Amino acid sequence: SSELTQDPAVAVALGQTVRVTCQGDSLRKYYATWYQQKPGQAPVVVIYGEDHRPSGIPDRFSGSSSGNIGSLTITGAQTEDEADYYCVSRDNSGDWVFGGGTKLTVL
Amino acid sequence: QLQLVQSGAEVRKPGSSVKVSCKASGGTFSSDSISWVRQAPGQGLEWMGGIIPLFGTPSYAQKFQGRVTIIADDSTSTFYMELSSLRSEDTAVYYCAKDGYYSDRGRYSWVFDPWGQGTLVTVSS
Numbered sequence: 704s705s706e707l708t709q710d711p712a713v714a715v716a717l718g719q720t721v722r723v724t725c726q727g728d729s730l731r732k733y734y735a736t737w738y739q740q741k742p743g744q745a746p747v748v749v750i751y752g753e754d755h756r757p758s759g760i761p762d763r764f765s766g767s768s769s770g771n772i773g774s775l776t777i778t779g780a781q782t783e784d785e786a787d788y789y790c791v792s793r794d795n796s797g798d799w800v801f802g803g804g805t806k807l808t809v810l
Numbered sequence: 811q812l813q814l815v816q817s818g819a820e821v822r823k824p825g826s827s828v829k830v831s832c833k834a835s836g837g838t839f840s841s842d843s844i845s846w847v848r849q850a851p852g853q854g855l856e857w858m859g860g861i862i863p864l865f866g867t868p869s870y871a872q873k874f875q876g877r878v879t880i881i882a883d884d885s886t887s888t889f890y891m892e893l894s895s896l897r898s899e900d901t902a903v904y905y906c907a908k909d910g911y912y913s914d915r916g917r918y919s920w921v922f923d924p925w926g927q928g929t930l931v932t933v934s935s
Contacts (some may be wrong), residue, residue, distance in 0.1 A: 710819055732917070733917065733918050733919060736912075740855075743929060745905055746925060748922070748923045752913075752919045753917075792920060794920075796872070797869070798869075799920060799922075801856065
């Protein structure tokens with residue numbers, strides 16, 4: 704199966720910009736979808752497709768893609784953005800695969 | 811608007827089985843594709859398998875082949891995931907979620923939305 708690799712942890716100062724990345728071969732073919740998960744809660748989609756936000760997701764969240772890397776950017780991080788972020792794609796066998804997750808800390 | 815409501819927490823002994831339910835409302839049951847995703851304590855998300863009632867045949871992640879059974883009950887609009895031969899490593903929160911795709915000029919992204927609230931399964935002797 705195709706793996707998706709994420710940095711385990713990233714920190715950002717309040718109000719600054721942070722990029723969370725996801726790397727994997729399948730991302731040459733598919734866009735990563737990004738999920739935010741806060742403790743004790745189910746994941747929530749924050750970015751899908753080339754750079755689309757579901758209704759209710761602040762416009763400080765954006766997505767991009769280059770080669771085999773998908774990125775989630777938070778421009779002007781807020782305390783409420785502190786969470787785990789996961790990317791997801793599909794591997795060659797048709798199974799869905801999640802990245803290992805990135806724990807975002809807002810300082 | 812599709813809503814997914816899961817059954818409550820379960821405690822099982824190693825070697826036994828557990829069956830978790832996911833009741834759907836507000837959607838089009840037969841064409842809704844539902845996946846099961848689990849999350850062990852402090853760990854990441856892991857896709858287990860899924861089913862589209864219209865087609866009937868489930869698909870399973872290779873890791874769970876032979877141990878997981880996913881079914882859809884049209885009469886009650888409920889999806890079920892049964893995991894057998896439980897071991898302590900199966901202790902996790904199990905989620906159901908509608909899966910689908912979005913196409914941007916022919917390039918897909920895969921979307922799980924909405925999610926059930928999760929069901930904690932604890933495997934302990």
